[in-house]
Amino acid sequence: xxxxxxxxxxxxxxxxxxxxxxxxxxxxxxxxxxxxxxxxxxxxxxxxxxxxxxxxxxxxxxxxxxxxxxxxxxxxxxxxxxxxxxxxxxxxxxxxxxxxxxxxxxxxxxxxxxxxxxxxxxxxxxxxxxxxxxxxxxxxxxxxxxxxxxxxxxxxxxxxxxxxxxxxxxxxxxxxxxxxxxxxxxxxxxxxxxxxxxxxxxxxxxxxxxxxxxxxxxxxxxxxxxxxxxxxxxxxxxxxxxxxxxxxxxxxxxxxxxxxxxxxxxxxxxxxxxxxxxxxxxxxxxxxxxxxxxxxxxxxxxxxxxxxxxxxxxxxxxxxxxxxxxxxxxxxxxxxxxxxxxxxxxxxxxxxxxxxxxxxxxxxxxxxxxxxxxxxxxxxxxxxxxxxxxxxxxxxxxxxxxxxxxxx
Amino acid sequence: xxxxxxxxxxxxxxxxxxxxxxxxxxxxxxxxxxxxxxxxxxxxxxxxxxxxxxxxxxxxxxxxxxxxxxxxxxxxxxxxxxxxxxxxxxxxxxxxxxxxxxxxxxxxxxxxxxxxxxxxxxxxxxxxxxxxxxxxxxxxxxxxxxxxxxxxxxxxxxxxxxxxxxx
Numbered sequence: 001x002x003x004x005x006x007x008x009x010x011x012x013x014x015x016x017x018x019x020x021x022x023x024x025x026x027x028x029x030x031x032x033x034x035x036x037x038x039x040x041x042x043x044x045x046x047x048x049x050x051x052x053x054x055x056x057x058x059x060x061x062x063x064x065x066x067x068x069x070x071x072x073x074x075x076x077x078x079x080x081x082x083x084x085x086x087x088x089x090x091x092x093x094x095x096x097x098x099x100x101x102x103x104x105x106x107x108x109x110x111x112x113x114x115x116x117x118x119x120x121x122x123x124x125x126x127x128x129x130x131x132x133x134x135x136x137x138x139x140x141x142x143x144x145x146x147x148x149x150x151x152x153x154x155x156x157x158x159x160x161x162x163x164x165x166x167x168x169x170x171x172x173x174x175x176x177x178x179x180x181x182x183x184x185x186x187x188x189x190x191x192x193x194x195x196x197x198x199x200x201x202x203x204x205x206x207x208x209x210x211x212x213x214x215x216x217x218x219x220x221x222x223x224x225x226x227x228x229x230x231x232x233x234x235x236x237x238x239x240x241x242x243x244x245x246x247x248x249x250x251x252x253x254x255x256x257x258x259x260x261x262x263x264x265x266x267x268x269x270x271x272x273x274x275x276x277x278x279x280x281x282x283x284x285x286x287x288x289x290x291x292x293x294x295x296x297x298x299x300x301x302x303x304x305x306x307x308x309x310x311x312x313x314x315x316x317x318x319x320x321x322x323x324x325x326x327x328x329x330x331x332x333x334x335x336x337x338x339x340x341x342x343x344x345x346x347x348x349x350x351x352x353x354x355x356x357x358x359x360x361x362x363x364x365x366x367x368x369x370x371x372x373x374x375x376x377x378x379x380x381x382x383x384x385x386x387x388x389x390x391x392x393x394x395x396x397x398x399x400x401x402x403x404x405x406x407x408x
Numbered sequence: 409x410x411x412x413x414x415x416x417x418x419x420x421x422x423x424x425x426x427x428x429x430x431x432x433x434x435x436x437x438x439x440x441x442x443x444x445x446x447x448x449x450x451x452x453x454x455x456x457x458x459x460x461x462x463x464x465x466x467x468x469x470x471x472x473x474x475x476x477x478x479x480x481x482x483x484x485x486x487x488x489x490x491x492x493x494x495x496x497x498x499x500x501x502x503x504x505x506x507x508x509x510x511x512x513x514x515x516x517x518x519x520x521x522x523x524x525x526x527x528x529x530x531x532x533x534x535x536x537x538x539x540x541x542x543x544x545x546x547x548x549x550x551x552x553x554x555x556x557x558x559x560x561x562x563x564x565x566x567x568x569x570x571x572x573x574x575x
Binding site for chain 1: 422
């Protein structure tokens, strides 16, 4: 919090008689002066980046004339230099400068491997570069426990996995283990909300890549997330519960959107479905587990969330694709309605906003998909805009009523 | 403790760099030299800044050569090469590293589904598909990249090293 802001607000509190002048000063004293600190903390970072860039560009422009062994020597010197300087500043207590130098050290390690690869015409068809590279970042993450190293490790592992997938068509198990164990364990220990969310999103993305790599029918991914959702119902109050369950629900929403569009537009005539009976049985098992957990832990109020995982696509066995698509649309409306009802009931402001947003998106989606062909375009946009304005106004008014008149 | 551990971490990173360089010098010293022919690459623009893409006679094989049923999920394969008139070509593919004698050599490859214009084939990547060039010297090489002989060293531990390209 900004100290200036506290001084400013403190005057108001004194005038209102909420606190005395002395109390206001004591409150302000609790917060350290930090207005200049942020910007000066960034300067060494930019400074070290610029110096690093100058060295790199100088070497790059003379690179061709340097013998391989001398190249290795230069890379080694740069690496040791950055790390040594970084450690020296860290020992002196200059965190931001020390950390930036160490990040330059980590960067030069990876850059060194790449440059040596080019020197020796080496190409690898797996993610070993990123495995080695992210290990260096993980080491500093565990030692320094700084956000910046979390970010560096996450980017190296995440990009490495993406790169392995897009360049070599393969899912790197080693990188997944580094993510699940390395980042996961740190996330678990640190127990910071943002990390928990980032980790659950990252986990979902890796699961997606894994399923694609295995050539498994992607419908199984939906079942996988149903299972993840159900498993977290069994634990009472784990910091990972909400991030993982919400990520699973969001995945379910994405599936529902995709299926709605695909089925109503007949984009894919022969969408291949998983084995119906097996899927249904496993789904029943997972949702049974979820209901059991919810009953035990008193979470029955959010039982409607399970709706998003219901394998409505199995209806294509009896109904046409178009009708099944419409069933998905109806389900999405009901789902957002249930979310709103839950939010009103519990006066959960964030869920209210999410519910309103979802409801508007579903409405717009249905409108675009179904009315596009029938209406003249200008009328189409006009009605669409009015529809959204109107709905938004109603929903927002309802939200205000609920939040203000809560006592009634 | 902290002091020791960071020095160890830096030492490990240096060791990794040394190992990469060292293994390639070792491949040079202990490796067996083979020659393979290049062939034209599909994308016409094969000069990617600082390297030229290479395609070899051994980079594509018929799906019937695959041991058993060709599955796209099987990615690693061992390719036995045999020599004729100084040039090596594919003799067989196997899932485990085979024992060979005489002048035959085994390369590990990354297999992927490919298409030769008329039928499905298996593409094979050996880690020899890039040749890094000095700035602005790639153009001349690019024009003849489809008809060169590549000299490759194959180390006893399976590592391959592209040594040079000859006309």
